[in-house]
Amino acid sequence: MKKDHKDVSMAVIRRLPKYHRRLKELMEKDVTRISSKELSGMIGFTASQIRQDLNCFGGFGQQGYGYDVSELYTEISRILGLTEHYNTVIVGAGNLGQAIANYSNFEKKGFHVLALFEKNPRLIGLKIRDVPVLDIDELEEFAKNKSVDIGVICTNSENAQDVADQLVKLPVKAVWNFAPVDIILPENIVQENVHLSDSLFVISYLLKMQRDEQQNP
Incomplete structure (x- = not known):
């Protein structure tokens, strides 16, 4: 079942490319299905967050089975407009x-x-x-x-x-x-x-925080 995507937040949209990239890697390793928990371990988002994100666009997974990797990859490609020119x-x-x-x-x-x-x-x-x-x-x-x-x-x-x-x-x-x-x-x-x-400055901030913690344990 496809949903209206107009109300999907940009935070969710910005996470989709990461799903797309990881699913591509799984396909290259001949992995055919994966659970939200397994995907969580690869991506770093919680299993609950993954399910919520994907549910914004319809029901892709099956309880007890997980997600069909190829099918989910194809659907996210379509959602991202990567089937266009x-x-x-x-x-x-x-x-x-x-x-x-x-x-x-x-x-x-x-x-x-x-x-x-x-x-x-x-x-x-x-x-x-x-x-x-x-x-x-x-x-x-x-x-x-x-x-x-x-x-x-x-x-x-x-x-x-x-x-x-x-x-x-x-x-x-x-x-x-x-x-x-x-x-x-x-x-x-x-x-x-x-x-x-901006991205470099974020790295600078994180490095500073790390150094501060090491100097002031």
Whole structure:
């Protein structure tokens, strides 16, 4: 039984990729079924939390049997939209932009990088895993003949908002922002911000707490 997903919290949504990754690992080991308790030991969430999360989308498990690994993997792929195809452009062909373009797993999951766009003349004309690096001034014309779903921002903070505005005009349906600044987008544009420094600062905090505990047992 499928449920209406509109009221599912973002906290639950953000846990789904971890389930998806672990289930993939189980399939590669030829594991066919798993209980919520066993999955809990792998993931770190409680068995109760796992059951609650999955029940948000319908009944996938069977009492006394657990979850069919392949079936659950397929269902979570569908829920996450990984059965779809997304045309993607990357703005900013520096180290980060190139790393994203080089990550072949995105392609396997349906995220097709059409091109990278850059203003640095030394980078324009390169190919990253057969994906061309084009002049940023060509972005609008390029998009006229392509349906672009996702725009990835890998620029510095000073240029990020201007790039976001350009992407909205294409138009894109979603923006994945790696620039270290919050950008403003229309409400109809899906937005996900990845601030790498935030994650690093969390590590810094945890290290500090660990050191404090060791110095003051």
